[in-house]
Amino acid sequence: MIAEKLGVVARISIRVNPNIDPKTHPYISTGLHENKFGVDIESAKRMYIHAKNSASLDPVGIHFHIGSQITDVNPFKEAAEVLANLVRNLKALKIDIKFFDVGGGIGIQYKEEETVALYEYAQSIFAALGGLDVTLVCEPGRYLVGDCGYFLTKVLYEKHNGYKRFVIVDGAMNDLIRPSLYQAYHAIEVEGKEDAEKSVCDVVGPVCESGDFLAKNIELPALAHDDVLIVKSAGAYGFTMSSNYNTRSRVAEVALENEEDRLIRRREMFEDVIALEKACL
Ligand SMILES: Cc1ncc(COP(=O)(O)O)c(C=O)c1O
Structure with a gap:
C-alpha cells in the first residue's frame, strides 16, 4: 500500500519461520512456531x-533468523534446507529469489563450551543451497562484537552470611542484564x-532484587x-540492553584504539536520567 501510494516498486524480502529448534535459551530462540517472529x-x-x-512489489529476498548464541551447526543447516526448498518452489512459480539471508545467531564461547566452526557453518549452508543461484547474506552480531567488550565494575564490599559469600559490586542488572x-x-x-x-561466591549488584547478579557460584x-572486576564477553547485548532501572544512570563507554583509550560515551548523570520528566504542579 505504501509503495503503491508513493508510486514506486518496493523490492521485498520475507522473514520465514522454519520451525527449527535452535537449541539455545528459550528467550533467544526465534525460529519455532511458538515464537513471535516471521x-x-x-x-x-x-x-x-x-x-x-502486485504492481508495486518485487519479491527478491528470503530471510530466516532462528535465534542467538547457537552452538550447534545443525539447526542452521536444517533451516537453510527448509528455505532452500521453498526458494525452489518459488522459482518454479517464476518468483525469482535473488537474496538468501541466513540471519545471525552464531554462538561465541563464554565458558569452555564448543561452538560453531565457521568453515563447517559455511559449508553446511552451501550444501543446503545445493547450487541455487542466490546471493548469500548473513547478519552476525554477537560473533563480531561479543568478545570485543569488557564490563568493568568495582567491588563495594564482601558479605558472608554464614551460608554464602557474596561480592557486592557497583555494577548491576541494569548494566548487564544477560x-x-x-x-x-x-x-x-x-x-x-x-x-x-580463591573461594566460591556470588557476584551481586546493589539493586533490590535477588535476580540482581552478575555471576553465581564462581571462584574469586x-x-x-x-x-576492579573484569566481566568478559560483554561487547554484545551488554550496554545496548542496559537501562535506567532503579534510577541508575548508565555507565560510560570507552573505546580502545591502537592502545589508546578514548571516551566514546560519557557516564550519565542523575540529571540525564530525569531530564524528560515533567513536574505535575
Ligand atoms: C534479524 C536478526 N538478525 C541478526 C541478529 C543478530 O544475532 P546474533 O547477535 O545472535 O548474531 C538478530 C538479533 O536479534 C536479529 O534479530
Whole structure:
C-alpha cells in the first residue's frame, strides 16, 4: 500500500519461520512456531504469490533468523534446507529469489563450551543451497562484537552470611542484564590477583532484587573495596540492553584504539536520567 501510494516498486524480502529448534535459551530462540517472529511456510508462499501479482512489489529476498548464541551447526543447516526448498518452489512459480539471508545467531564461547566452526557453518549452508543461484547474506552480531567488550565494575564490599559469600559490586542488572534475564555466564577476572587463593561466591549488584547478579557460584580471590572486576564477553547485548532501572544512570563507554583509550560515551548523570520528566504542579 505504501509503495503503491508513493508510486514506486518496493523490492521485498520475507522473514520465514522454519520451525527449527535452535537449541539455545528459550528467550533467544526465534525460529519455532511458538515464537513471535516471521511467518510460516504456507503463509510465506501466499505472500510471495500476492507480491508477484502486485504492481508495486518485487519479491527478491528470503530471510530466516532462528535465534542467538547457537552452538550447534545443525539447526542452521536444517533451516537453510527448509528455505532452500521453498526458494525452489518459488522459482518454479517464476518468483525469482535473488537474496538468501541466513540471519545471525552464531554462538561465541563464554565458558569452555564448543561452538560453531565457521568453515563447517559455511559449508553446511552451501550444501543446503545445493547450487541455487542466490546471493548469500548473513547478519552476525554477537560473533563480531561479543568478545570485543569488557564490563568493568568495582567491588563495594564482601558479605558472608554464614551460608554464602557474596561480592557486592557497583555494577548491576541494569548494566548487564544477560545473567539475570537468561542465566547467562560471563567469565570474571580480577586484575592483579591471578595467583591468590580463591573461594566460591556470588557476584551481586546493589539493586533490590535477588535476580540482581552478575555471576553465581564462581571462584574469586578475597576482594577489597575498589578492586576492579573484569566481566568478559560483554561487547554484545551488554550496554545496548542496559537501562535506567532503579534510577541508575548508565555507565560510560570507552573505546580502545591502537592502545589508546578514548571516551566514546560519557557516564550519565542523575540529571540525564530525569531530564524528560515533567513536574505535575
Ligand atoms: C534479524 C536478526 N538478525 C541478526 C541478529 C543478530 O544475532 P546474533 O547477535 O545472535 O548474531 C538478530 C538479533 O536479534 C536479529 O534479530
